[in-house]
Amino acid sequence: MSDYTGVRGRRWFEALTGSAAPMSGDPASALVADAELGGEMARFAAVVPDPQGLFPRARQGEVGLEQAYALAARVREMIAMDRDRIRRPLIAIVDVKSQAYGRREEMAAIYMAGAAAVDAYATARMEGHPVIALIVGHAFSGAFLAHGYQANRILAFDDPGVVIHAMHKEAAARITRRSLLELDRLGKQIAPLSYDIRDYATLGLLHALLHVENPETPQPGEVQMVRAQLIAAVKDTRVGPRDLSCRLTSAQAQTARRATLLVRRKLEEQWAEV
Amino acid sequence: MTDWRFLQRKSFIELSGRERAQALFDAGTARELLGPHDRIESPWLERQGVTPQADDGCVICKGLIGGEAAVVVAIDGAFQGGSIGEVSGAKMCAALDLAVRDNQRGNKMSAVLLIETGGVRLQEANLGLAAIAEIQASILALRRYAPVIAVTAGTVGCFGGMSLAAGLASYMVMTREARLGMNGPEVIEQEAGVDEFDASDRALIWAIHGGEQRYRMGLVDALVDDDTAQVVSAVRTLIAKGLPAMHRSQQVEMLRERTRRLDPSTQWEPAEFCATWTRGEKA
Numbered sequence: 001m002s003d004y005t006g007v008r009g010r011r012w013f014e015a016l017t018g019s020a021a022p023m024s025g026d027p028a029s030a031l032v033a034d035a036e037l038g039g040e041m042a043r044f045a046a047v048v049p050d051p052q053g054l055f056p057r058a059r060q061g062e063v064g065l066e067q068a069y070a071l072a073a074r075v076r077e078m079i080a081m082d083r084d085r086i087r088r089p090l091i092a093i094v095d096v097k098s099q100a101y102g103r104r105e106e107m108a109a110i111y112m113a114g115a116a117a118v119d120a121y122a123t124a125r126m127e128g129h130p131v132i133a134l135i136v137g138h139a140f141s142g143a144f145l146a147h148g149y150q151a152n153r154i155l156a157f158d159d160p161g162v163v164i165h166a167m168h169k170e171a172a173a174r175i176t177r178r179s180l181l182e183l184d185r186l187g188k189q190i191a192p193l194s195y196d197i198r199d200y201a202t203l204g205l206l207h208a209l210l211h212v213e214n215p216e217t218p219q220p221g222e223v224q225m226v227r228a229q230l231i232a233a234v235k236d237t238r239v240g241p242r243d244l245s246c247r248l249t250s251a252q253a254q255t256a257r258r259a260t261l262l263v264r265r266k267l268e269e270q271w272a273e274v
Numbered sequence: 275m276t277d278w279r280f281l282q283r284k285s286f287i288e289l290s291g292r293e294r295a296q297a298l299f300d301a302g303t304a305r306e307l308l309g310p311h312d313r314i315e316s317p318w319l320e321r322q323g324v325t326p327q328a329d330d331g332c333v334i335c336k337g338l339i340g341g342e343a344a345v346v347v348a349i350d351g352a353f354q355g356g357s358i359g360e361v362s363g364a365k366m367c368a369a370l371d372l373a374v375r376d377n378q379r380g381n382k383m384s385a386v387l388l389i390e391t392g393g394v395r396l397q398e399a400n401l402g403l404a405a406i407a408e409i410q411a412s413i414l415a416l417r418r419y420a421p422v423i424a425v426t427a428g429t430v431g432c433f434g435g436m437s438l439a440a441g442l443a444s445y446m447v448m449t450r451e452a453r454l455g456m457n458g459p460e461v462i463e464q465e466a467g468v469d470e471f472d473a474s475d476r477a478l479i480w481a482i483h484g485g486e487q488r489y490r491m492g493l494v495d496a497l498v499d500d501d502t503a504q505v506v507s508a509v510r511t512l513i514a515k516g517l518p519a520m521h522r523s524q525q526v527e528m529l530r531e532r533t534r535r536l537d538p539s540t541q542w543e544p545a546e547f548c549a550t551w552t553r554g555e556k557a
Contacts, residue, residue, distance in 0.1 A: 054538045054539075055538045056538070057466060057470070065533050066533070069526060069529060069530040069533060070530075072526045072530075073526050073527065073530060076526055098465075099456055099457065101457050101461060101462045101465040101466050101470075102462065102466060102470060102471075103462065103466075103470050103471045103482070103541060104536070104538055104541065104542065105456070105457075106455045106456065106457060106462065106471075106482050106483065107482050107542055107544065107547050108532075108533055108536060108547075108551070109441075109455075109488070109491065109493055110455075110456045110457075111437035111438055111440070111441050111454065111455060111456040112441045112493060112522065112523065112529055113529065113533070114437075114438040114441065114456060115438045115439075115440075115441025115442050115522075115523040116441075116523050116524075116525075116526050116529060118410050118414075118438055118441075118442065118523070119414060119442060119521070119523040119524060120526070122410065122411055122414045123414070126414070126415070141394070141403065141434075141435070142434070142435055142438065142456055142457075144403070145403070145406065145407055145410065145435050145438055146438070149403075149404075149407035150407065150410070150411060164400065165399060165400060165403075166393075166394040166396065166399045166400060166402060166403040167394070167396060167399070171461075171464065171465070172396055172399070174464070175396060176396050176397070186322070189321075190318060190321070190322070191400075192318065192360075192398050192399050192400040192401040192402075193397070193398075193399050193400070194400075200400060203400060203401065203404065205400075205404055243411065243415065244407070244408055244411050247404070247408070256401075257360065257364075257401065258317070259314065259316070259317045259360050259361050259364065260360055260361075260363075260364040260401075260405070262314060263308065263314055263361055263364040263365055263368055264364065264368045264371075266308055266312060266314065267307055267308050267334070267365065267368045267369065267372065268368070268372060270307045270308060271307060271336070271372045274305040274307070274336055
């Protein structure tokens, strides 16, 4: 697992949209743009570092109050714009360090900001916008919940710098009283603990793993390939259900999430009885 | 003078998750589903040296509340700090999805989530996080038909990804003893240092995360005493009320505007903060 560099989100946002600036009134750390994708307009969103950000604990690629509300507002704006026409795709480009850990954030109820972003993304999905998450770097914990985890389809780069997890390795080691080596060893045996994207892929939550040589420097051919994959995912989404059921019907989930499927089957049986 | 009425109260906080869930229903109507006898345990804990529990710390009961059909899902803070694992998360999510189906078939079914949790169970990491994303999706799906009521009574509180789930609920019920926030004080102290958050300062913690402050901020619909009768009454009233005109997590412009009023260049005192936040308006 490599450290968070904070450059990937911005570079892929630029490569896919040709834009590098936030929309008027939004913080510089919340990039949103409409750009062509497969012959239609799509809305792209990314959270990126901004060393000059207003909130000191949300300057290095964290999802804080401003970022979460900006995402929620721009996604809701898109839903309102497309109410009477074909719903445009929404692409979340994900490279987020974590949620913002700060006293100010807690006082101002950052959980509500996160909930507002989750609500907006899920509402877009339920309203028929194909919502695709493209994970180009880190996707941690509350930050990923607020930006990407409500997507119909999740695509990720097959790269050691791509990490999806509930908690940073150092913090997880401290709290579970394990050494970093022990965490690595356990991750090899227990897939949900692993920090390796290939182990994450065995859980059945991903739609596809994409390979690029170096995600920090997108090459024209790679951008083209990623666009083609996004277009295919959008197409796939438009003919499928608007919920997250594909995460449970995937081939990998039949093994990795056996307990989840057992719970669902048994509860359905008992539900009918009372 | 001491108010001795508290002696007649029956504490809600002292109840187990199962007792809390059952206490909410009209007498004789509660039926537990996927109970301990079904023995659906976490498949991940034993090989990490943790003894699993037959209900994985999650209790599902179905029945009537104030005469209306409802499902209650209680996360028991006593098992692994109420952490969300694959099984406990799947239980909550599946119950919400079946409630959606009932509503779609024309049978109204509300949900009450009793949440005491620090968030994802780290022994199940990515499957806990995935379950929370799915729970959030299911709360939002159910909320289109019937109210989802979140209750955090204490003492664990509601933190991590589940705090976002609570933020999606139609209504929030808290006691003064309960806490609600994304990151707990210990986590912030670890990540940002003791100057940012002194996790030993209990007065500060409750002034920020406590039920009373959340209520003053307009983020809680019912602030109740640690009294089972009061919790039951609040839940009944909210179920009877039906869906709100607008859910809290949809009120993005209002919440964003309130955040814009704040001056992030300094730390804030909780009391002053509250005045700036509300400016006398109600959320």
